[in-house]
Amino acid sequence: MMRVTVCFYSYFKDLAGCASATQPVACGSTLEDLFSALVVRFPKLGVMRKATLMAVGVDYQSRSYVLREGDEVSLFPPVQGG
Amino acid sequence: MRKQVTITAEPIDEPALISQREMSPGMGAVVCFLGVVRGTEGKARIKALEYEVFQSMAEHQINLLFGELARRWPIESVRLVHRVGLVKANEPSLWVEVVAPHRAEAFAACQWLIDEMKRVAPIWKKPVVGSN
Numbered sequence: 001m002m003r004v005t006v007c008f009y010s011y012f013k014d015l016a017g018c019a020s021a022t023q024p025v026a027c028g029s030t031l032e033d034l035f036s037a038l039v040v041r042f043p044k045l046g047v048m049r050k051a052t053l054m055a056v057g058v059d060y061q062s063r064s065y066v067l068r069e070g071d072e073v074s075l076f077p078p079v080q081g082g
Numbered sequence: 083m084r085k086q087v088t089i090t091a092e093p094i095d096e097p098a099l100i101s102q103r104e105m106s107p108g109m110g111a112v113v114c115f116l117g118v119v120r121g122t123e124g125k126a127r128i129k130a131l132e133y134e135v136f137q138s139m140a141e142h143q144i145n146l147l148f149g150e151l152a153r154r155w156p157i158e159s160v161r162l163v164h165r166v167g168l169v170k171a172n173e174p175s176l177w178v179e180v181v182a183p184h185r186a187e188a189f190a191a192c193q194w195l196i197d198e199m200k201r202v203a204p205i206w207k208k209p210v211v212g213s214n
Contacts, residue, residue, distance in 0.1 A: 009136050010206040055204070058142040074136060074204075081133075081140075081164060081205030082117050082176050082196065 002027055002069040006038065009076035012052075015044040025067060031056075032063035034073060051077060084159040084181075085148040087141050091167040094174045099163065109158050109181050111188035115196060117176030119169050128209040133166040133175065136204035140164070143202045151195055155187040160195065164205065 007020045016038075023041070025034055031054050039046040054061055055074040067073070084104065096116065103112070119131050148160055159181035169175045178196060182188035 007136075009204060010134055053204075055136075055139060058139040060202070074139070076136070076204060077206070079202065079204050080200070080207055081135075081203045082200045 001025065002067070004034065004067055004070075005072045006034070007072065007074045009074060012045065012048070012076055015048065016042040017044075029067050030063060031061060031065045031067065031073065034067060035063070035075070038075070045075075048077060053078065083148070083152045083157055084161075085145070085152075086161040087144045087148070088161075088163045089135055089137055089140055089166055090163065091165065094163050094165055094177045096174070096177060099161065099177060099179070103179070103181070104159065105181055106158060108183055111180075111182050111185040113180045113182075113185070113188040113192040115176070115178040115192055116174050117196075118174050119171050121171035123209040126209075126211065128171060128211050130168050130170045130210040131175065131207045132168050132210055133164075134206045134208075135164075135166045137166075140203045140205055143204070144199060147195055147198050147202070150198075151191055154194070155182060155191040157182050157187065157191050160191070162195070162199065164199075164203070166205065168210065 001024050003022050003024050006023050008016045013019050053076050056071050161179045163177040165175045178192055180188045180192040
Protein backbone atom coordinates (compact mmCIF):
# COMPACT_ATOMS: atom_id res chain seq x y z
CA MET A 1 0.00 0.00 0.00
CA MET A 2 0.98 3.62 -0.46
CA ARG A 3 -0.57 6.92 0.42
CA VAL A 4 -1.43 9.79 -1.88
CA THR A 5 -2.55 13.29 -1.03
CA VAL A 6 -5.79 14.39 -2.66
CA CYS A 7 -6.81 18.05 -2.93
CA PHE A 8 -10.33 19.16 -3.77
CA TYR A 9 -11.18 22.42 -5.51
CA SER A 10 -14.30 24.48 -6.10
CA TYR A 11 -17.53 22.76 -4.98
CA PHE A 12 -15.71 19.45 -4.71
CA LYS A 13 -14.61 20.72 -1.30
CA ASP A 14 -18.27 20.84 -0.31
CA LEU A 15 -18.97 17.41 -1.76
CA ALA A 16 -16.02 15.91 0.12
CA GLY A 17 -16.49 18.02 3.22
CA CYS A 18 -12.79 18.90 3.27
CA ALA A 19 -10.13 20.60 1.15
CA SER A 20 -7.70 17.69 1.18
CA ALA A 21 -7.31 14.14 2.35
CA THR A 22 -4.75 11.38 2.45
CA GLN A 23 -5.89 8.21 0.81
CA PRO A 24 -4.23 4.78 1.02
CA VAL A 25 -4.19 2.91 -2.28
CA ALA A 26 -2.68 -0.35 -3.45
CA CYS A 27 0.58 -0.17 -5.40
CA GLY A 28 -0.20 -0.07 -9.12
CA SER A 29 -3.50 1.73 -8.60
CA THR A 30 -4.71 4.15 -11.24
CA LEU A 31 -6.47 7.47 -10.88
CA GLU A 32 -9.71 5.64 -11.68
CA ASP A 33 -9.05 3.24 -8.79
CA LEU A 34 -8.35 6.20 -6.54
CA PHE A 35 -11.58 7.91 -7.54
CA SER A 36 -13.56 4.75 -6.79
CA ALA A 37 -11.97 4.56 -3.34
CA LEU A 38 -12.75 8.21 -2.73
CA VAL A 39 -16.41 7.71 -3.67
CA VAL A 40 -16.67 5.05 -0.98
CA ARG A 41 -15.24 7.52 1.51
CA PHE A 42 -16.99 10.62 0.15
CA PRO A 43 -20.19 9.32 -1.51
CA LYS A 44 -21.33 12.75 -2.75
CA LEU A 45 -18.41 12.76 -5.21
CA GLY A 46 -20.04 9.88 -7.05
CA VAL A 47 -22.43 12.06 -9.00
CA MET A 48 -19.46 13.88 -10.53
CA ARG A 49 -17.62 10.77 -11.70
CA LYS A 50 -17.88 11.55 -15.43
CA ALA A 51 -17.33 15.29 -15.10
CA THR A 52 -14.34 15.18 -12.76
CA LEU A 53 -11.02 16.57 -13.98
CA MET A 54 -7.91 15.02 -12.48
CA ALA A 55 -4.39 16.35 -12.16
CA VAL A 56 -1.20 15.03 -10.67
CA GLY A 57 0.98 17.91 -9.58
CA VAL A 58 0.24 20.65 -12.09
CA ASP A 59 -0.52 18.45 -15.11
CA TYR A 60 -3.76 16.87 -16.23
CA GLN A 61 -3.66 13.09 -16.30
CA SER A 62 -5.95 10.43 -17.73
CA ARG A 63 -7.75 8.00 -15.48
CA SER A 64 -5.35 5.25 -16.52
CA TYR A 65 -2.41 7.10 -14.93
CA VAL A 66 -0.63 4.77 -12.49
CA LEU A 67 -0.10 6.45 -9.15
CA ARG A 68 3.29 6.75 -7.49
CA GLU A 69 4.22 7.19 -3.85
CA GLY A 70 4.07 10.87 -2.96
CA ASP A 71 1.82 11.94 -5.82
CA GLU A 72 -0.36 14.94 -5.08
CA VAL A 73 -3.64 14.46 -6.86
CA SER A 74 -6.17 17.21 -7.45
CA LEU A 75 -9.81 16.66 -8.28
CA PHE A 76 -12.09 19.38 -9.53
CA PRO A 77 -15.11 20.16 -11.70
CA PRO A 78 -14.92 21.69 -15.18
CA VAL A 79 -13.03 24.95 -15.10
CA GLN A 80 -14.61 28.32 -15.86
CA GLY A 81 -12.05 31.11 -15.78
CA GLY A 82 -12.32 34.41 -17.57
CA MET B 83 8.65 35.65 -27.26
CA ARG B 84 8.09 37.74 -24.19
CA LYS B 85 5.48 36.12 -21.98
CA GLN B 86 3.98 36.98 -18.65
CA VAL B 87 1.16 35.45 -16.65
CA THR B 88 -0.11 37.14 -13.51
CA ILE B 89 -2.81 35.73 -11.27
CA THR B 90 -3.62 38.16 -8.55
CA ALA B 91 -6.23 39.30 -6.09
CA GLU B 92 -5.30 42.91 -6.84
CA PRO B 93 -7.40 45.02 -9.22
CA ILE B 94 -6.21 45.01 -12.83
CA ASP B 95 -4.34 48.26 -13.45
CA GLU B 96 -4.77 48.66 -17.20
CA PRO B 97 -2.87 51.98 -17.56
CA ALA B 98 0.12 50.51 -15.69
CA LEU B 99 0.09 47.43 -17.89
CA ILE B 100 -0.05 49.53 -21.05
CA SER B 101 2.81 51.71 -19.84
CA GLN B 102 4.97 48.57 -19.51
CA ARG B 103 4.38 47.51 -23.12
CA GLU B 104 7.48 46.76 -25.17
CA MET B 105 7.39 46.62 -28.97
CA SER B 106 10.19 46.24 -31.48
CA PRO B 107 10.10 48.21 -34.78
CA GLY B 108 8.73 45.26 -36.77
CA MET B 109 5.57 45.00 -34.72
CA GLY B 110 2.40 46.54 -36.13
CA ALA B 111 -0.45 45.11 -34.07
CA VAL B 112 -1.47 45.12 -30.44
CA VAL B 113 -4.67 43.33 -29.47
CA CYS B 114 -5.90 43.85 -25.92
CA PHE B 115 -8.87 42.09 -24.39
CA LEU B 116 -10.55 43.13 -21.18
CA GLY B 117 -13.01 40.71 -19.64
CA VAL B 118 -15.44 42.41 -17.28
CA VAL B 119 -17.73 40.85 -14.68
CA ARG B 120 -21.32 41.14 -15.85
CA GLY B 121 -23.91 42.35 -13.39
CA THR B 122 -26.23 39.53 -14.35
CA GLU B 123 -26.04 35.76 -14.23
CA GLY B 124 -28.75 34.43 -16.47
CA LYS B 125 -31.74 36.57 -15.54
CA ALA B 126 -30.58 37.26 -12.00
CA ARG B 127 -28.66 40.31 -10.91
CA ILE B 128 -25.39 39.67 -9.13
CA LYS B 129 -23.05 42.00 -7.31
CA ALA B 130 -19.80 40.13 -7.87
CA LEU B 131 -18.07 36.93 -8.86
CA GLU B 132 -15.89 35.04 -6.42
CA TYR B 133 -12.98 33.45 -8.27
CA GLU B 134 -11.03 30.49 -6.92
CA VAL B 135 -7.79 29.29 -8.46
CA PHE B 136 -5.38 26.39 -8.18
CA GLN B 137 -2.61 28.89 -8.74
CA SER B 138 0.49 26.83 -9.49
CA MET B 139 -1.40 24.65 -11.95
CA ALA B 140 -3.12 27.61 -13.59
CA GLU B 141 0.22 29.37 -14.14
CA HIS B 142 1.73 26.17 -15.52
CA GLN B 143 -1.18 25.51 -17.87
CA ILE B 144 -1.19 29.07 -19.17
CA ASN B 145 2.56 28.90 -19.76
CA LEU B 146 1.98 25.70 -21.77
CA LEU B 147 -0.54 27.66 -23.85
CA PHE B 148 2.02 30.42 -24.37
CA GLY B 149 4.38 27.79 -25.76
CA GLU B 150 1.77 26.54 -28.19
CA LEU B 151 0.91 30.13 -29.10
CA ALA B 152 4.53 30.76 -30.07
CA ARG B 153 4.51 27.67 -32.29
CA ARG B 154 1.35 28.75 -34.10
CA TRP B 155 1.87 32.49 -34.65
CA PRO B 156 4.82 34.92 -34.93
CA ILE B 157 3.99 36.64 -31.67
CA GLU B 158 6.52 38.97 -30.05
CA SER B 159 4.81 39.36 -26.69
CA VAL B 160 1.89 37.92 -24.77
CA ARG B 161 0.72 38.99 -21.34
CA LEU B 162 -2.24 37.66 -19.38
CA VAL B 163 -3.56 38.92 -16.07
CA HIS B 164 -6.37 37.09 -14.29
CA ARG B 165 -7.84 38.51 -11.14
CA VAL B 166 -9.09 36.12 -8.47
CA GLY B 167 -10.97 36.48 -5.22
CA LEU B 168 -13.96 38.81 -5.11
CA VAL B 169 -14.42 40.83 -8.30
CA LYS B 170 -17.35 43.23 -8.31
CA ALA B 171 -19.72 43.63 -11.24
CA ASN B 172 -18.36 46.01 -13.91
CA GLU B 173 -14.77 45.41 -12.77
CA PRO B 174 -12.30 43.59 -15.01
CA SER B 175 -11.32 40.03 -14.21
CA LEU B 176 -9.15 39.28 -17.24
CA TRP B 177 -6.69 41.28 -19.31
CA VAL B 178 -4.86 39.82 -22.28
CA GLU B 179 -2.43 41.52 -24.63
CA VAL B 180 -0.86 40.09 -27.78
CA VAL B 181 1.78 41.93 -29.80
CA ALA B 182 2.44 40.70 -33.34
CA PRO B 183 3.62 41.98 -36.72
CA HIS B 184 0.09 42.09 -38.18
CA ARG B 185 -3.47 42.24 -36.91
CA ALA B 186 -4.59 38.88 -38.32
CA GLU B 187 -2.22 36.84 -36.17
CA ALA B 188 -2.70 39.12 -33.18
CA PHE B 189 -6.49 38.71 -33.24
CA ALA B 190 -6.31 34.97 -33.93
CA ALA B 191 -3.76 34.35 -31.19
CA CYS B 192 -5.67 36.40 -28.62
CA GLN B 193 -8.95 34.63 -29.39
CA TRP B 194 -7.30 31.20 -29.25
CA LEU B 195 -5.49 31.94 -26.00
CA ILE B 196 -8.64 33.07 -24.19
CA ASP B 197 -10.65 30.09 -25.46
CA GLU B 198 -7.95 27.65 -24.36
CA MET B 199 -7.37 29.39 -21.05
CA LYS B 200 -11.06 29.02 -20.23
CA ARG B 201 -10.80 25.33 -21.14
CA VAL B 202 -7.70 24.30 -19.16
CA ALA B 203 -6.78 26.84 -16.48
CA PRO B 204 -8.11 25.60 -13.11
CA ILE B 205 -10.10 28.68 -12.18
CA TRP B 206 -13.69 28.65 -10.99
CA LYS B 207 -16.20 31.36 -10.26
CA LYS B 208 -19.43 31.60 -8.37
CA PRO B 209 -21.86 34.47 -8.33
CA VAL B 210 -22.36 36.62 -5.27
CA VAL B 211 -25.90 37.88 -5.03
CA GLY B 212 -27.56 40.39 -2.76
CA SER B 213 -27.80 44.14 -2.47
CA ASN B 214 -24.89 46.45 -1.77
